[in-house]
Amino acid sequence: LEDGLPKLEKTINLGFRFDLILVSAVWMHLAPTHRERAFRKLANLLAPNGRLVISLRHGDFSDGRKAYPVSVEELEKFAKNRALMVRNVSLDDDQLQRTGVSWQTIVMSLPDDGS
Known part of the structure; x- marks a missing residue:
């Protein structure tokens, strides 16, 4: 399945709900x-x-790709607005050892409201 943010039309049209969604890099x-x-x-x-x-x-990025500044605080705000709970935030060095590059990973969950 080939799809893209922010639309995700093909994925949404499947009508599925997912236990895990990974948005990596x-x-x-x-x-x-x-x-x-x-x-x-x-x-x-x-x-x-x-x-x-x-x-x-x-x-x-040294290869010409377009990128914008990102922050955990922005994701925490979005999570709060969508009733997601922030479960974990980690900070890691770049595995490729690029100078000036680091990574954060934020794990959020949708609580089960019982319905």
């Missing part, structure tokens, strides 16, 4: 004006008790 490529919409769509795809995991890359 993507978020910083989304323009800030598209992020809230993208987050809403991702949150709506979660099953009860489902987890949304987003990795954030901090540092410049």
Whole structure:
């Protein structure tokens, strides 16, 4: 399945809910004006008790790719607005040992409301 943020039309049209959604090394490529919409769509795809995991890359790109600043605080705000709970935030060095690059991973979940 080939799809893309922020629309996710093909994925949404499947009608599925997911226990885990991983957004790895993507978020910083989304323009800030598209992020809230993208987050809403991702949150709506979660099953009860489902987890949304987003990795954030901090540092410049030397290969010409477009990237925007990212923050855990932005994701925490989006999570609060969509009733997701932040479960864990981690900070890691870059596995490729690039100078000035680090990663944060935020794990959020959709509580099961019993319905």
